[in-house]
Amino acid sequence: MGIVKKEYIQTNQIATDWQDAIRKAGQPLVDAGAIKGSYVENMINVVKELGPYIVIAPHIAVAHARPNGDVLRDELSVLLLDNEVNFNCSNDPVKVIICMASVDDDQHMELLKKLATLLDEETCKKMLLCTNAEELYRVLGYA
Amino acid sequence: MKELKILTVCGVGMGSSQFLKMQIDDIVKKNGIEGITTECGDVITCVATSCDVIFTQPQLVESIQSKVNVPIVTITNYTNKKMVEEALMNFLDALK
Numbered sequence: 001m002g003i004v005k006k007e008y009i010q011t012n013q014i015a016t017d018w019q020d021a022i023r024k025a026g027q028p029l030v031d032a033g034a035i036k037g038s039y040v041e042n043m044i045n046v047v048k049e050l051g052p053y054i055v056i057a058p059h060i061a062v063a064h065a066r067p068n069g070d071v072l073r074d075e076l077s078v079l080l081l082d083n084e085v086n087f088n089c090s091n092d093p094v095k096v097i098i099c100m101a102s103v104d105d106d107q108h109m110e111l112l113k114k115l116a117t118l119l120d121e122e123t124c125k126k127m128l129l130c131t132n133a134e135e136l137y138r139v140l141g142y143a
Numbered sequence: 144m145k146e147l148k149i150l151t152v153c154g155v156g157m158g159s160s161q162f163l164k165m166q167i168d169d170i171v172k173k174n175g176i177e178g179i180t181t182e183c184g185d186v187i188t189c190v191a192t193s194c195d196v197i198f199t200q201p202q203l204v205e206s207i208q209s210k211v212n213v214p215i216v217t218i219t220n221y222t223n224k225k226m227v228e229e230a231l232m233n234f235l236d237a238l239k
Contacts, residue, residue: 050154050186053200056162056221064158089202090219100158108157116165119222 003114004140007032008077009133018052018085018094019044022063025079025097035101036070043099052087055094057124061087062115064100074102074111080127080136096127147238149181150194152203156185159221163198166227174228176235196234 008028015021026040042065047054055061077099084093100115102108123139130136149167153160160183171179184192186203190210197207201217208215216234220226 046154050206051202053153053202054159055202056159056200057223058220060222062159062162064155066155066157105157109161112158112161113165116162121223121225124222 003111003118004076004078004137006133006137008075009080009136009140010078011080011082011130011133011136013079013081014083015079015081015085018047018061018087021079021081021085021094021097022047022061022099025063025077026099029075029077029099029101032075034071034073034075036072039065039067039070039101040099042066042068042070047087052089055087055089055091057119058091059084059094059128060091060096060098060119060124061094062098062100067101067103071101071103074107076100076111076115078127078136078140080130096124146178146180147196147235148194149179150189150192150197151181151183152186152189152197152199152207153183154186154203156183156188159200160184163218163221163227166221166224167198167231170224170228170231198230 015024022044029035043063046065054063079097081095086092102111126139151160151163164181164183167181186206196213197215216230218230
């Protein structure tokens with residue numbers, strides 16, 4: 001089983017800017033009751049306060065914030081955009097937003113370990129080439 | 144080589160800094176490098192954390208460089224192990 005549930009993977013989406021992209025990426029988790037809306041806004045505030053350091057690789061951002069009672073379940077969601085958004089950093093333009101939500105540090109570590117193992121150069125390239133959620137799910141699940 | 148403590152830094156101290164710490168731990172293990180410890184932290188507490196070098200994203204350098212007196216190594220692409228490895232090795236070589 002992959003580390004991201006299929007229902008939290010979105011493709012063929014358009015975002016107007018990076019903030020819209022983070023909101024869209026987090027929406028399935030809000031809808032599923034895994035996080036509250038405030039967590040999504042906090043992920044945006046982290047970038048506003050500290051800059052676009054969450055764009056950890058070319059075209060890929062890993063959005064996260066410190067959980068503040070607004071994360072109810074550990075989950076990841078992934079959004080692959082049809083268009084590109086800019087965060088004003090050297091890894092622009094961004095096409096993939098991964099939202100990371102975890103209730104506590106221990107769970108967080110587990111999730112991150114899996115993500116760090118998964119996200120190598122090869123997988124990142126493959127992710128960007130996906131055209132639908134099914135493909136992206138397979139890349140994330142069996143990479 | 145003397146003990147070396149690497150601090151990875153990100154905005155909240157548990158996302159990308161943890162990610163980078165894991166990459167560095169992997170590389171240290173793979174290459175059998177001894178005497179390196181790693182820890183991650185956020186931009187605010189990193190000032191008070193003792194370490195020998197900070198590894199972070201270029202975008203965060205501005206927020207921390209005036210507050211710390213250790214070298215800062217920047218890495219643009221955390222998923223590129225080769226890039227992380229080169230940065231680490233170059234830093235270690237420069238210490239010799």
